[in-house]
Amino acid sequence: MSTGPGVDxxxxxxxxxxxxxxxxxxxxxxPEAGExxxxxxxSAPSGHAMWADTTSGTADNVGYVPTGGSGGAQPPGRxxxxxxxxxxxxxxxxxxxxxxxxTALKAMAGRRERExxxxxxxxxITIANQKGGVGKTTSSVxxxxxLALHGAQVLVVDLDPQGNASTALGVDHHAExxxxxxxxxxxxxxxxxxxxAPDIPNLFCAPATLNLAGAxxxxxxxxxxxxxxxxxxxxYETDKFDYVLIDCPPSLGLLTVNALVGGDELLIPIxxxxxxxxxxxxxxxxxDLVKAHLNPALNVSTILLTMYDARTRLAxxxxxxxxxxxxxxVLKTVIPRSVxxxxxxxxxxxxxxxxxxxxxxxxxxEAASEMAHRNAGAAT
Numbered sequence: 001m002s003t004g005p006g007v008d009x010x011x012x013x014x015x016x017x018x019x020x021x022x023x024x025x026x027x028x029x030x031p032e033a034g035e036x037x038x039x040x041x042x043s044a045p046s047g048h049a050m051w052a053d054t055t056s057g058t059a060d061n062v063g064y065v066p067t068g069g070s071g072g073a074q075p076p077g078r079x080x081x082x083x084x085x086x087x088x089x090x091x092x093x094x095x096x097x098x099x100x101x102x103t104a105l106k107a108m109a110g111r112r113e114r115e116x117x118x119x120x121x122x123x124x125i126t127i128a129n130q131k132g133g134v135g136k137t138t139s140s141v142x143x144x145x146x147l148a149l150h151g152a153q154v155l156v157v158d159l160d161p162q163g164n165a166s167t168a169l170g171v172d173h174h175a176e177x178x179x180x181x182x183x184x185x186x187x188x189x190x191x192x193x194x195x196x197a198p199d200i201p202n203l204f205c206a207p208a209t210l211n212l213a214g215a216x217x218x219x220x221x222x223x224x225x226x227x228x229x230x231x232x233x234x235x236y237e238t239d240k241f242d243y244v245l246i247d248c249p250p251s252l253g254l255l256t257v258n259a260l261v262g263g264d265e266l267l268i269p270i271x272x273x274x275x276x277x278x279x280x281x282x283x284x285x286x287x288d289l290v291k292a293h294l295n296p297a298l299n300v301s302t303i304l305l306t307m308y309d310a311r312t313r314l315a316x317x318x319x320x321x322x323x324x325x326x327x328x329x330v331l332k333t334v335i336p337r338s339v340x341x342x343x344x345x346x347x348x349x350x351x352x353x354x355x356x357x358x359x360x361x362x363x364x365x366e367a368a369s370e371m372a373h374r375n376a377g378a379a380t
Contacts, residue, residue: 116372126263132250135306140247145350146368148203152242158208166207170348173207190236229262265301272315
């Protein structure tokens with residue numbers, strides 16, 4: 001009896017194995033580990049969905065977009081998201097390994113054509129949006145990893161009490177570790193808390209611990225409470241970095257205000273869903289207040305569309321609305337929904353090193369490249 005990839009599909013339960021071999025051709029799925037044996041090693045990287053052609057008109061509207069699958073139920077554990085021609089082309093020679101970061105880094109380096117341009121001076125970029133779950137931490141970590149792997153010196157400042165950016169970079173952040181809390185509350189020098197990310201050269205992290213959860217209250221009584229991060233960065237040798245990325249909590253409290261005062265640029269990740277647009281006006285108003293009273297140099301330089309699902313018209317509509325309103329500051333690259341992006345932090349890695357051939361890694365690498373090239377020399 002045939003055991004091909006179409007036999008156990010839920011949407012073909014009424015067909016016999018012989019029937020399933022007829023009809024329209026379907027792209028083959030990569031077998032799961034342990035099921036395909038040696039054949040699985042020669043297939044596409046595990047976890048990737050079936051490849052589908054680009055949805056008509058979508059790529060023109062929103063730039064590079066991995067498109068939806070060809071329909072029907074997906075096998076358990078598979079992403080229902082397809083890939084664009086760009087992703088398919090990039091995956092031809094991708095060498096993906098989930099077992100060692102070293103192998104992943106070699107694969108990444110193998111596809112790197114040249115070093116990206118480096119800014120003339122350190123760019124301090126705050127990544128903020130008061131709505132949770134829009135991809136702030138994911139974007140901070142993966143853009144930082146992409147920039148570092150292309151020659152830039154990068155510091156990630158984890159200002160979220162959850163410490164997810166520290167986790168994704170493989171940096172210890174238990175309660176006894178010196179952290180950004182000590183910088184904000186105890187006036188500890190930034191140099192005393194910054195540590196190197198263990199698996200990516202050129203990448204450093206100022207970790208966050210749970211102590212930071214109480215910083216909102218403790219900052220109220222501090223002198224110059226809104227600018228304590230800015231003063232710490234000014235006293236630190238940030239000139240040795242090309243980029244400082246500040247990851248914010250999902251709120252507009254004092255921690256986020258410190259990040260807005262501490263940064264020169266603002267990157268806003270926007271989820272491609274309607275709710276993500278509702279709070280955007282409030283964020284922009286907060287930015288205007290910070291510019292008027294605390295940090296006149298703050299500039300909304302970049303908007304990144306995340307969690308794009310090309311199977312829905314809503315995602316395309318949200319992307320179009322954002323582009324019409326904000327214009328050229330919206331990156332052409334959008335970030336698709338990706339299982340690999342969600343899996344990577346559980347291994348203490350960014351998706352860039354966890355699975356460099358995945359759609360999420362390729363999209364974040366392209367977004368980081370856009371940021372590096374479009375603002376090259378802007379900070380001089």
